[in-house]
Amino acid sequence: MIVLKLGGSVITDKDRPETLDGEALERAADAVAAALDGGVEDLVIVHGGGSFGHHNASEHGVTTAEGTRDAGAALDIHGAMTTLNRFVLSRLLERGVEAIPVHPFSAGHRDIEGDLDLPTGQVATLLAEGFVPVLHGDLIAHAGAGATVVSGDELVAELARDLEADRIGLCSTVPGVLDDDDAVIDRIAAYEDVAGVLGESAATDVTGGMAAKVRALLALEAEASIFGLEDLEAFLAGDESGTTIDSS
Numbered sequence: 275m276i277v278l279k280l281g282g283s284v285i286t287d288k289d290r291p292e293t294l295d296g297e298a299l300e301r302a303a304d305a306v307a308a309a310l311d312g313g314v315e316d317l318v319i320v321h322g323g324g325s326f327g328h329h330n331a332s333e334h335g336v337t338t339a340e341g342t343r344d345a346g347a348a349l350d351i352h353g354a355m356t357t358l359n360r361f362v363l364s365r366l367l368e369r370g371v372e373a374i375p376v377h378p379f380s381a382g383h384r385d386i387e388g389d390l391d392l393p394t395g396q397v398a399t400l401l402a403e404g405f406v407p408v409l410h411g412d413l414i415a416h417a418g419a420g421a422t423v424v425s426g427d428e429l430v431a432e433l434a435r436d437l438e439a440d441r442i443g444l445c446s447t448v449p450g451v452l453d454d455d456d457a458v459i460d461r462i463a464a465y466e467d468v469a470g471v472l473g474e475s476a477a478t479d480v481t482g483g484m485a486a487k488v489r490a491l492l493a494l495e496a497e498a499s500i501f502g503l504e505d506l507e508a509f510l511a512g513d514e515s516g517t518t519i520d521s522s
C-alpha cells in the first residue's frame with residue numbers, strides 16, 4: 275500500500291491565490307494513472323493546499339494551532355480546499371483513475387492537546403473496493419480551539435500508521451530536502467542533523483513547510499521519501515528517490 279502526497283506547491287502556483295499549475299497537475303495525474311496501469315494496486319492520495327487554503331487560512335489568522343469559531347471563515351478555508359480537490363479528482367477521473375474524495379473535516383478531530391484522530395475505516399474499505407481515496411489538507415474540529423488547519427503531511431503520517439503503508443512519498447516542488455549548498459540530502463535519521471537547513475515554505479503557508487514535513491515523517495516507524503515531480507513516476511515504480519527519512 276502506498277500513501278502519496280501531492281504537495282500544494284507542485285499542483286498549484288503557490289504565489290497566486292487560487293491558481294492551479296495545470297501542467298504540473300496533469301503530469302502528476304499521468305504518473306498516477308501509469309502506475310495503476312503498471313500494477314500498483316493500493317494507492318491513497320493526499321494533496322496539499324498550495325495557493326488554495328493557505329491564503330484563506332492566513333487571511334483568517336487560522337493555523338494548525340490557532341483556530342476559528344467563525345463558520346464563515348471555516349467554510350472559506352474548507353471551500354478552497356474542496357475546490358482544489360475537485361480539480362485533482364477531475365484530472366484523475368479523465369485518466370480512468372477511480373478517484374473518490376474523502377474530506378477530513380467531516381471525519382476527524384483534534385483533542386485538547388491538538389493530537390489528531392482520523393478514522394480510516396472508510397479509506398481502507400474504499401481501497402478494498404478498488405477505489406483510489408483522495409484526501410486533502412483541510413480544517414478540522416479542535417477541542418478548545420474551534421476549527422484549526424490539518425496539513426496533508428499530518429494526514430499522510432496518520433494514514434501511513436493506521437493502514438500500515440509499505441511506501442510513503444511526499445512529492446513537493448523541490449527535488450528533496452536541500453542542504454546549505456542546495457544539494458539533495460540522501461538520508462535523514464534525526465531532526466537535529468538537519469535542523470539548521472530546514473525552513474518554512476517560501477510562499478504563504480500556515481503548516482510549517484519543510485521543517486514540519488521532516489518532523490512528521492521522522493515520527494513514523496516506516497521509511498518515507500521527499501522528492502520532486504520529476505521523480506514521481508520512479509517513486510511509484512518502487513525506486514528510491516529524493517531524500518529518504520528513516521528514524522529506525
Ligand SMILES: Nc1ncnc2c1ncn2[C@@H]1O[C@H](COP(=O)(O)OP(=O)(O)OP(=O)(O)O)[C@@H](O)[C@H]1O
Binds near residue numbers: 324426445
Ligand atoms: N532545506 C530545505 N530543503 C527544501 N525545501 C525547503 C527547505 N527549507 C525550506 N524549504 C521550503 O519548503 C518548501 C516545501 O514545503 P511546502 O510546505 O511549501 O511544500 P508542499 O507540501 O509541496 O506544499 P503544501 O504545503 O502547499 O502542500 C520548499 O518549496 C521550500 O520553499
Ligand SMILES: C=C(C)CCOP(=O)(O)O
Binds near residue numbers: 282323328331
Ligand atoms: C491550508 C490548508 C487548509 C491545508 C494545508 O495543507 P498542506 O498544504 O498539506 O499543508
